[in-house]
Amino acid sequence: MKRRLAIFASGAGSNFEAIARACADGTLPAEAVLMVCDRPGAAVIERAERLGVPSFVFSPKSYESKAAYEQEIVSRLREAGVDFICLAGYMRILSDVLLDAYGGRIVNIHPSLLPAFRGAHAVEQAVAYGVKVYGITVHFVDASLDGGRILAQEAFPYEGNDPEEVHRIGQRIEHRLYVETLRRLFNQEIS
Numbered sequence: 024m025k026r027r028l029a030i031f032a033s034g035a036g037s038n039f040e041a042i043a044r045a046c047a048d049g050t051l052p053a054e055a056v057l058m059v060c061d062r063p064g065a066a067v068i069e070r071a072e073r074l075g076v077p078s079f080v081f082s083p084k085s086y087e088s089k090a091a092y093e094q095e096i097v098s099r100l101r102e103a104g105v106d107f108i109c110l111a112g113y114m115r116i117l118s119d120v121l122l123d124a125y126g127g128r129i130v131n132i133h134p135s136l137l138p139a140f141r142g143a144h145a146v147e148q149a150v151a152y153g154v155k156v157y158g159i160t161v162h163f164v165d166a167s168l169d170g171g172r173i174l175a176q177e178a179f180p181y182e183g184n185d186p187e188e189v190h191r192i193g194q195r196i197e198h199r200l201y202v203e204t205l206r207r208l209f210n211q212e213i214s
């Protein structure tokens with residue numbers, strides 16, 4: 024049976040696109056049924072339109088609390104019959120509203136070898152620290168910042184000091200590793 028995915032993003036949406044394409048071409052036994060974005064104007068919105076994936080775009084500050092906008096998200100997810108969530112550059116910590124509704128069925132991708140360098144500026148922090156081995160992590164999501172059980176990691180060596188270059192190398196790995204990990208998870212090769 025095909026999974027019904029919601030993909031959450033806040034920015035460019037390159038991981039969203041990798042997952043949506045893998046659904047469309049049959050690489051993943053899943054359908055991308057909704058893109059959720061917390062930043063009106065983000066580039067991911069245009070990508071979703073181009074790929075024919077419906078979007079729910081909202082502005083957090085027009086709700087009175089995180090619980091209120093997450094309630095709205097949960098209703099949209101239910102309406103769309105979503106049964107699994109992929110966070111793909113969604114730069115917010117989830118509250119109990121989403122975790123209670125979809126706990127254990129939410130995964131995230133992060134541009135570091137967790138638990139090192141959590142948060143929104145992982146690559147910049149790793150470069151500033153002078154690390155020589157970088158990496159990408161795919162993990163289940165819990166209530167902590169970039170926390171939750173690890174599903175997959177891939178490391179790469181880099182000796183320079185250009186965060187943009189690390190992002191470029193890392194993103195190529197992300198697009199492949201995210202799809203590969205979801206495929207293994209959905210096919211019950213990992214759990």
Ligand code: GAR
Nearest residue numbers: 034035036037038112132133134142
């Ligand atoms: C990705 O590199 C992802 O790992 C990172 O945001 C980027 C989104 O790029 N996520 C985090 O830092 C989570 N803490 P994209 O919009 O092109 O997919």
